[in-house]
Amino acid sequence: MSLVTVRNLRKAFGDHVVLDDVNLEVAEGSVTVLIGPSGSGKTTLLRCLNGLTQPEAGVVTVGDVTVDYADRPGRDRLAALRAQSGMVFQAHHLFPHRTALQNATEGPIHAQREPAAQARQRGLALLEQVGLAHKADAYPSELSGGQQQRVGIARALALRPRLILFDEPTSALDPETVGDVLLVMRDLARQGWTMIVVSHEIRFAEQVADHVAFLDGGGIVEDGPPSQVLANPVEPRTRTFLRRVLDPLSQGPDSDRSD
Amino acid sequence: MDPGTWDLLLRSVGPLLMGAVAGTIPLTLASFVIGLAIALVVALARLSTIRPLNVLAGAYISVIRGTPLLVQLFIIFYALPSLGVLIDPFPSAVVAFSLNVGGYAAEAIRGSILAIPRGQWEAASTIGLGYALTLRRVILPQALRVAVPPLSNTFISLVKDTSLASSIMVTELLRRAQEIAAPSYQFLALYCLAAVIYWLICTVLSFGQQRLERRLSHYVTV
Secondary structure: OEEEEEEEEEEEEOOEEEEEEEEEEEEOOOEEEEEOOOOOOHHHHHHHOOOOOOOOEEEEEEOOEEEEHHHOOOHHHHHHHHOOEEEEOOOOOOOOOOOHHHHHHHHHHHHOOOOHHHHHHHHHHHHHHOOOHHHOOOOHHHOOHHHHHHHHHHHHHOOOOOEEEEEOOOOOOOHHHHHHHHHHHHHHHHOOOEEEEEOOOHHHHHHHOOEEEEEEOOEEEEEEOHHHHOOOOOOHHHHHHHHHHHOHHHOOOOOOOOO | OOHHHHHHHHHHHHHHHHHHHHHHHHHHHHHHHHHHHHHHHHHHHHHOOOHHHHHHHHHHHHHHHHOOHHHHHHHHHHHHHHHOOOOOHHHHHHHHHHHHHHHHHHHHHHHHHHOOOHHHHHHHHHOOOOHHHHHHHHHHHHHHHHHHHHHHHHHHHHHHHHHHHHHHOOOOHHHHHHHHHHHHOOHHHHHHHHHHHHHHHHHHHHHHHHHHHHHHOOOOOO
């Protein structure tokens, strides 16, 4: 069963077309990893799934909510769409004036009106799940980058969303803390969470993804299981991209150095 | 200074302090609280995408900042009666000062809201908070920290500006000094005493500002 369906998504910033007629389907309980060079539109695609970015056209269905962007959906409609998913940001965007636990309980208590005691209990369990029960009362500024990102994951999970969107969750982190975050994400995948992940972590995609989509120039160039897209890509653009990411020093003098 | 002046000064400290306690301080507090409420509404209107609100708020700020406070005070107390609106001195002063604080603090609040990164709005909306809750729970608590220094300036200026109320017969600190100075001709002594009391009040406030800034920064570790 598809949990997420994207049809004919089109987004331009001025003259610059970022997404050109993009289609995507995500099965419930699956992990989809979006890869591609910067500027390929993968983050924009992710943000169209919860309305943080509003495309000019396209129909997005997440769970029970369908939004046709051509109809200029209002605030309520976008809020309904947004409520279907949780989001983990590249720069975590934790609330700096709230502790780790308060970050995780803010949505449940104040948006979903869950009793505070119950929300706190769940929040603590979620912090434990991401390995940060001992940091429940720490402010974000007192945590490392990897810890902040894991609190961000707990905050997203606390809403009990249908799926979780990850926007380059590890690309702003110190290398030694990346693993902690990826391990948490792998565990979530094993528990059956539906996840869409924009990432440059090819190894993670190989091991965890059910589906990989390679975007370039505003469209999905190639997609399929990682064994196909990552191990035996058909498209030359996919091959070039993967070679560059996996082995940045391998480029010969003849290769196309567009950037 | 002759002993008579000293004697007068000592005897005047009490009445002047009373002027501060019964006039200057309540006038400042009332005007500041009401002014902040006005300022928040105006700042939000100014940030709004609804054009008429935006224009209205801009016009208000422009008028308040572009005209002297004394003139605003005179319009409310001396000119409005000709339109049939009669307000007592103290409430007139509160109205004038509140409107004035509203105009200046609106810009400080607007600036501090704009200083909060867009990611905070986005994160709030992804956890289901609407506009009002996002403001109340996420943006304003952080903006407050940013706004304390400029708002403290407004507050301290207001303490001193309330002396203008003496010109519409509000019995506050300066008015008291005038009343005692006039019959005795001890203007220098009395006005200097008034200045010292204003300075003391402002010094205490500056100290309070520092403590408040520290308290609001508890979550920021450098």
